[in-house]
Amino acid sequence: MARTGLNEEFPKIEEKLNYTDKDKYLTFRELLRSSSFVFFFVVHLIALAVFFVRFRWSFLLLALVSYCVRMLAITAGYHRYFSHRSFRTGRLFQFFLACLGCSACQKGVLWWASWHRHHHRYADTEQDVHSPYYGGFWWSHLGWFLFSDKHVAIQWHLIPDLVVYKELLWLEEHHYLPGTILALISYLMGGFGGFVWIFCLSTVILWHATFTVNSLCHLYGYQNFLCEYHESCNAKNNILLAILTLGEGWHNNHHSFMGSSRQGLEWWEIDFCYYFIRIMSILGLVDSFRVPSCEQIEARKLRSKSTSGTLYTVG
Numbered sequence: 094m095a096r097t098g099l100n101e102e103f104p105k106i107e108e109k110l111n112y113t114d115k116d117k118y119l120t121f122r123e124l125l126r127s128s129s130f131v132f133f134f135v136v137h138l139i140a141l142a143v144f145f146v147r148f149r150w151s152f153l154l155l156a157l158v159s160y161c162v163r164m165l166a167i168t169a170g171y172h173r174y175f176s177h178r179s180f181r182t183g184r185l186f187q188f189f190l191a192c193l194g195c196s197a198c199q200k201g202v203l204w205w206a207s208w209h210r211h212h213h214r215y216a217d218t219e220q221d222v223h224s225p226y227y228g229g230f231w232w233s234h235l236g237w238f239l240f241s242d243k244h245v246a247i248q249w250h251l252i253p254d255l256v257v258y259k260e261l262l263w264l265e266e267h268h269y270l271p272g273t274i275l276a277l278i279s280y281l282m283g284g285f286g287g288f289v290w291i292f293c294l295s296t297v298i299l300w301h302a303t304f305t306v307n308s309l310c311h312l313y314g315y316q317n318f319l320c321e322y323h324e325s326c327n328a329k330n331n332i333l334l335a336i337l338t339l340g341e342g343w344h345n346n347h348h349s350f351m352g353s354s355r356q357g358l359e360w361w362e363i364d365f366c367y368y369f370i371r372i373m374s375i376l377g378l379v380d381s382f383r384v385p386s387c388e389q390i391e392a393r394k395l396r397s398k399s400t401s402g403t404l405y406t407v408g
């Protein structure tokens with residue numbers, strides 16, 4: 094059943110991250126000691142072996158399945174459910190979604206959701222952890238979590254609704270397990286070639302596709318609305334990124350209705366993740382998904398237009 098109320102957002106909390114450009118980046122030595130960096134680098138390196146192992150159509154197909162399933166786990170699970178609570182589900186399926194999301198190797202769900210909520214609160218202001226306008230493209234794409242140790246800690250105060258689940262706390266400590274299991278399965282299915290295609294290559298593409306939402310989606314595309322928290326927020330709608338991320342590219346819509354399960358608001362704004370949520374709802378796995386009503390969308394459009402003459406721009 095759909096809910097149209099969009100007021101049940103997470104609590105408003107004011108805070109400041111204090112760092113200067115000087116202490117923003119790790120030194121080369123520190124990078125080599127960072128397990129996240131070493132893992133990220135090694136998976137990229139092994140993915141390049143795709144040019145040297147024997148090609149099989151089954152590898153390509155399984156790599157695509159591995160990509161799509163994990164992208165849906167990130168978009169529907171990590172993002173729309175855990176970060177924004179845009180629908181409801183039972184505790185067992187919640188844990189399943191968290192495990193599946195972990196297999197995308199983007200750290201634990203509590204870390205992900207806490208920093209994502211932080212991003213919404215400060216989008217494209219000086220306090221935003223990954224604004225391309227304050228740190229540049231590469232900083233917003235991967236620098237903020239890869240080259241800095243300022244964002245390693247979970248922002249516990251931003252996820253009071255999630256820390257009550259003991260199984261999520263356990264999974265956070267062991268977030269590398271689902272990814273390791275997937276890597277093993279891919280090796281058992283196809284040897285080294287299977288490992289390269291199904292795990293490494295699909296993970297690398299999945300990473301960069303997800304990161305484009307923080308980088309490119311705040312730079313290129315069109316806007317329908319002024320964003321919910323900040324007029325300075327430059328989130329854009331981008332059809333190419335929406336296809337690549339199975340629906341996350343409607344980022345201007347999302348920053349405007351962040352509690353909504355549906356991000357593609359026009360009929361032509363394809364949102365595979367929302368269709369997936371609807372299917373899960375028909376199967377009885379989730380309910381009470383939130384979507385804005387036509388009146389809410391029109392009212393927000395009018396308000397945005399009257400506040401700014403610069404909307405509906407491209408680029």
Ligand SMILES: [Zn+2]
Nearest residue numbers: 216306307328
């Ligand atoms: Zn954003």
Ligand SMILES: [Zn+2]
Nearest residue numbers: 176209347351
């Ligand atoms: Zn979001």
